[in-house]
């Protein structure tokens with residue numbers, strides 16, 4: 001099967017996919033808020049620029065797009081028909097950077113929590129996940 005999009009069009013499509021990845025982030029914010037967790041946005045001074053930061057728990061949370069960060073799920077495995085090498089290289093770079101970010105945060109005494117886009121679909125499951133990974137971290 002050949003790809004119906006030429007390279008330029010495909011890039012535009014993939015960019016649109018990426019910008020839609022903010023919807024999962026909004027779901028995570030809403031869920032964290034509903035759980036009564038206090039968080040901050042836009043802590044650009046921290047490695048990787050976390051999407052949400054829970055200062056009292058020293059938790060830095062990232063919402064990862066399954067495609068962009070190479071999640072082992074159906075969405076993450078879906079690869080464009082053309083320019084596979086290009087996309088694959090991009091995803092590999094993203095994954096490598098995620099590992100560096102995680103290590104840098106750990107050195108600074110922060111806990112890295114990654115939530116996948118596909119884990120934000122079910123609100124109840126998302127609330128449970130956040131409770132487990134953020135809400136119970138009463139280290140501080």
Ligand SMILES: [Zn+2]
Nearest residue numbers: 066071073118
């Ligand atoms: Zn996924």
